[in-house]
Amino acid sequence: MRARAGALVLLCGAVAGCGSAGGAPTTTAGRAGATTARAAGAAAPAAHLRLAGRAALPAPVQLPALVAVGTRVLAIGGLDAADGSVAGIVRVWPGTPRRVGVLPAAAHDIGGAALGARAYAFGGGTAGGPVATITAITAAGATSPAGRLPAAISDTAAVTIGSTAYIVGGYTTTTPLRSVLAFRPGHAVRDVATLPHQLRYAAVAAIGGRILVAGGTDGVHGRREILSVDPVGHRVRVLARLPGPLSHAAGVAAGGTFFVLGGRGDALTSQRAAILAVDPSTGRVRPAGRLPVALSDLAAVQVGGRVLVVGGRDAAGGVHAERWTLQVRP
Template sequence: MTTRRAGPVATLLVLPAAAAALAGCGGHTSTHEAATSGPRPKAATVARRPARPVARPVLRLVRARRLPGPVQLPAVAAGPAGVLAIGGLDAADASSSDILRVAPARPRLVGRLPDAIHDAAAAALGPATFVFGGGGAGGPSDAILRVDRSGATTPAGRLPAGASDITAATIGRTAYLAGGDAPAGALRTIVAFTPGRPAHVVGRLPRPLRYAAVAAVDGALIIAGGTSGPSARREVLRFDPASGRVRQIGRLPAPTTHAAAATLGGRVYVLGGRGDAPSSQRDTILAIDPATGRVRRAGRLPRAVSDLAAATAGSRIVVAGGRDATGSVLDELWWLAASSTATRSSPARAPTAGVYAHATARDISPAVRGDPARVYVPDSEADRVDVISQRTGRVIRSIPVGRQPQHVTPSWDLRTLWVSNDLGNSLTPIDPRTGHVGRPVPVTDPYNLYFTPDGRRAIVVAEARRELDFRSPHTMRLRHALKVPGCRGVDHMDDTADGRYALVSCEFAARMIVVDLRRERVVRTILLRPGSMPQDVKVSPDGRTFYVADMASGGVWLIDARTWRRLRLQPTGRGAHGLYPSRDSRWLYVSNREEGSISVISFATRRPVAKWQLPGGGSPDMGGVSADGRVLWLTGRYNAEVYAISTRSGRLLRRIPVGAGPHGAAVWPQPGRYSIGHTGILR
């Protein structure tokens, strides 16, 4: 074996390997992603005085559940009866009258409003929750409703003017409402309401404001961002009820609207939101110091989302619903908790994770935390899946499946591993936690499997039929068959950073196609040079460049993710096939199947820095990286084996005998919030 570490003058040595027959992806062959720590960089030689650690709380996801249905812009408040989510807009943009208790127990319907509304505000006052205004069929409402523990509603008063797009927070026994939208135009008022007394104006904002993020802390109201006129704002305002004064105390990093806010540990957290563009959603969590107005980053949401709602429940923040960049309404419910992370007071190096920021070794989802560490290897010749223990490196089980299994794919929600039985015309579900094998689901020609980033559709790659079949993600019922007749050998794909488009390889047509995932149609074709055989596809961490393995050209194509322009071919080795980003997003591992090697490309320079040769040769194909990022697992497509390779040194750790046709193996569990398919593309 020849191993090269990364270095400024690293020499790349390509050792000759026994020639293997050039074959494609499926019964053919294919491959995909993974990640890990990569070649160790040179140690710094200049000693520096260590900076003083500073405890800066960040918010992390500690639990996730599903709402009964998708909802955006609900009114949310936490009271003695739990956290209620009231009204909102559903997936069809229709107003809702539902009153849901979403915490602490599982979400359930507890009552209904007299009328369906959205963009209302809610606040807990004493034993009840109060709902203010909201938009409905008759326009903005001025109603104030009391919701008791049972979910029953009674009238409790009127606002000074009908208003929607409002936000509220509670200080003592009084709820304060900031801004909003009225029939006469946006409002700049701050309204106070105490049960048993009329609602009245107690302050004025510097300008009319809608969709601001509002929370109460230390007896004051913090108002961040929002929309004034057509534009999002970035001011952080503080309202003191005692004086009635509103003053600016800080600025957000960027104009932000349609965000949520909640208070925890004496800080106000601004969650998600967007800019002026309807598809500019963010996953940022910002912490505001109410005393100084200083704003800093304090974590990331599981996905970029706006039009969400949040409330503080004990030591956690509960986040409900929202809308993502594709326009899809979410049915997700998240619990966020603070954890003190020691950071350096000196500036830290900017993170490189980008697209893969939520797939680092520390980002194991609660949904998979108890799943045993296994490698699931489909054997296309014996119609089975061999299960390898990552700890012992031994096959511990063989699962009979349908005819010619090609890939094992994690479902979008990370709860199921789907085995695509290409010639068996079925998908076999496996529960990775219990090992239970479910009844096969009939599906025509499932060579590969992907999911849209919002989880609303599964995409079955029907290679022989030259189709991308958009299906329901759980039942696999066909919704739309997208014909791609010019894409012979449709095989692999990856999505743009915003999840709007997918770049798809056409193995036997020397081209790529771009699919609009929202409209489910092909919008562009990218020609490669004649004779090319594009295989796996992977987007760079910064979302700017797609890497496409080309088995016939012995390298990786670089394609601009914005202009879709073909940039250049980067040589790696014969039979370049699978692409796997490291856990820290610094390196891209390329399996060169025909020469038995793995090339390591730096994402920073877009050039190779090392090549790892398998001792005795091999045919490294598909697989993934262990959750801790230390081991790259790959099938030996033509050698009836699986390789475990150290991502630190490139050393071959294990060579495990399996069946004659090992193909698209899945390494499980994997870090990440959701899967977009193949053998485990998690984000």
């Protein structure tokens, strides 16, 4: 659940340390692989993200799940400008963004990923606390129950590799989590890897069969690590480090590069406009553009050769109602 300004902030799933279906997952500390941007070696691809367009959302939103289902992109849930959970499902692409459906309950900090012709919403924070529900959502916005997580969680992120969705980290209202969970429709959720530290609000994307996880918070301080997770081999290593602690950022894979967009440090008013590019092979980190506004709690997704950025919160506490379109360019 998101902490409110003025309260004690636990900065930025489901049971830490659970075993996997093929034996206990292992974690590699990765000292040899923990490299800074200067020591990463080979040059990363030269792609940048450049602003190409803007559209208005039906309402301001922060912390939505953003999922591409075919050629459509859905923004699922989130928090409104008053930090209240919302239930709306908004089609943000293509065309003019508009509301197309409603979740069974208003929720934010939902993990979202696509499998086949449906988006899946994993957990999320509600007025009564996190939930363990998994909800299937069609491209047209219709919802149906699709299972349950092992525990109620929010503040998580999800990605798709092949026919499996993976849910990374999260929060139970008392504890940030170290789990990486795997979900396939019709199958029980299973634990496939253990992160080296508790983590919520991380930037996450999938490239080449690996899950890349940048920053996030352990519940007290922002993190710098960029982790590479092998969900099949049940291994995690530190690939690189960010220039500084960063949480509440968005992650997206485009053009073979892992982009980390915006985010903030430990302070509620430390929003960033920087876009960073991470080479998934070498771990090299480099600047790759800037957002039009310094934002945390935004969402990003790749669709049709472009990156869409939705919503977010600025340093003054304003919640944004824009869909930014970014092009991947040299």
